[in-house]
Amino acid sequence: MTTSSLVPRNPKQALDPNWKAAMTDEYTALINNDTWELVPRPPIANILRCMWIFCHKTDSDGSFVRYKVRLVGDGNAQQVGIDCVETFSPVVKPPTIRVVLSLAISGAWSIHQLDVKNAFLHDNLEEFSMIPRYLLCVLAVILLFLLLYVDDIILTASSKVLCKSIISLLASEFAMKYLGSLHYFLSIAVSSELGGLFLSQRKYATEIIERSGMSSCKPTHTPVDTSGKMSAFDSPHVTDPTLYHSLASALQFLTFTRPDISYVVQQVCLHIHDPCEAHFHALKRVIRYVQGTLHLGLHLSSSSSTSMVCYTDADWDGCPDTR
Known part of the structure; x- marks a missing residue:
C-alpha cells in the first residue's frame, strides 16, 4: 500500500x-x-x-x-446515570448478516453498500424495537433489509424500485457515499460466484498473523488438539495477557467467515480474563492453522428453502473444571 x-x-x-x-x-x-x-x-x-x-x-x-x-x-x-442513561451500539451481529445475505442470494436480490460520513447519532432514540440492530420492513409482499455496522450499511430488498428509493431517501437525510454492489465491508472481501457469494477475510487473517509475530511459523493441519479439553488450571498464568486479549478478540471476528475455527476460538475466549500458558499455546496453534489455510472462506449459495436449521451439542461432562 x-x-x-x-x-x-x-x-x-x-x-x-x-x-x-x-x-x-x-x-x-x-x-x-x-x-x-x-x-x-x-x-x-x-x-x-x-x-x-x-x-x-x-x-x-x-x-x-x-x-x-x-x-x-x-x-x-462518562458516568452512567449522570452523563448518560441508555446507550445504543449500532452494530449488526455476524449471524444476522449471514442470514440476510443468504436470503438475498436465494431471492436473486441486488445487494448494495453505503458508507455514512460520520457515525454520530443524528437524533434522539425514543424507543427500541424488538430487533434493534437492523431494520426489517414488510411492505405487502416486499422485503427490505438494512444492516448497519456503525457507519457501514448493507441494503438489500426484493424490489429494485424500493431499494433505489431507500438509497435516495438516505442520501437526502445523511452525508453518505453510495459504494455500489457489495464488494468489501468490515475487512471482508465479497466476490460473486456461480449461484452465490464467496466471503473471504484473507487480508485480515494475514494481519492477525503479523500482529502475533508468527509470519514465518510452520502451518499445522488442524486448529485444535483433540487429546483433551482446556482447563483454567492447566499451567502457570500468562504474566502480561495484553497480546492474548488482542489476538483472541481478532480470531473471534475471523470466525465470521471461518466456522472451522469457531469451536477452538470459543475455548480460547473462555479463558480471556485470566489465560494460562497452555491457553496461549492453543491460541498459537489456531494461528498456525490459519497460516496454512488463508485461502479458505465462506461460500453462501442459493437455496429453495427459507427454513432455518440449527444444531447444538451440550457436553456437560467434558469441562474439566465444572464437571
Missing part, C-alpha cells in the same frame, strides 16, 4: 494537507447534521474531551482508497 501521507502520530503530522482536508470534511458533516448544540456549562457538569481518530481506508487487496478521520468522544470518562 502506498499513500502520500502516513497515519499521523502527533499533532504536527495531523496538520498534513490530506489529513486536514479529511478533518474538515468530518467536521462539516457534523455541523450540517446538527450533531451538537453549544450551551453554557452547568456547574456540576462532567466535561468529556474529544479526540481525532485517523486511519487509511483500504480495499480488499490493500490498495489505498481514502483518508478516514473520525471525531469521537472519550466514553471512558
Whole structure:
C-alpha cells in the first residue's frame, strides 16, 4: 500500500494537507447534521474531551482508497446515570448478516453498500424495537433489509424500485457515499460466484498473523488438539495477557467467515480474563492453522428453502473444571 501521507502520530503530522482536508470534511458533516448544540456549562457538569481518530481506508487487496478521520468522544470518562442513561451500539451481529445475505442470494436480490460520513447519532432514540440492530420492513409482499455496522450499511430488498428509493431517501437525510454492489465491508472481501457469494477475510487473517509475530511459523493441519479439553488450571498464568486479549478478540471476528475455527476460538475466549500458558499455546496453534489455510472462506449459495436449521451439542461432562 502506498499513500502520500502516513497515519499521523502527533499533532504536527495531523496538520498534513490530506489529513486536514479529511478533518474538515468530518467536521462539516457534523455541523450540517446538527450533531451538537453549544450551551453554557452547568456547574456540576462532567466535561468529556474529544479526540481525532485517523486511519487509511483500504480495499480488499490493500490498495489505498481514502483518508478516514473520525471525531469521537472519550466514553471512558462518562458516568452512567449522570452523563448518560441508555446507550445504543449500532452494530449488526455476524449471524444476522449471514442470514440476510443468504436470503438475498436465494431471492436473486441486488445487494448494495453505503458508507455514512460520520457515525454520530443524528437524533434522539425514543424507543427500541424488538430487533434493534437492523431494520426489517414488510411492505405487502416486499422485503427490505438494512444492516448497519456503525457507519457501514448493507441494503438489500426484493424490489429494485424500493431499494433505489431507500438509497435516495438516505442520501437526502445523511452525508453518505453510495459504494455500489457489495464488494468489501468490515475487512471482508465479497466476490460473486456461480449461484452465490464467496466471503473471504484473507487480508485480515494475514494481519492477525503479523500482529502475533508468527509470519514465518510452520502451518499445522488442524486448529485444535483433540487429546483433551482446556482447563483454567492447566499451567502457570500468562504474566502480561495484553497480546492474548488482542489476538483472541481478532480470531473471534475471523470466525465470521471461518466456522472451522469457531469451536477452538470459543475455548480460547473462555479463558480471556485470566489465560494460562497452555491457553496461549492453543491460541498459537489456531494461528498456525490459519497460516496454512488463508485461502479458505465462506461460500453462501442459493437455496429453495427459507427454513432455518440449527444444531447444538451440550457436553456437560467434558469441562474439566465444572464437571
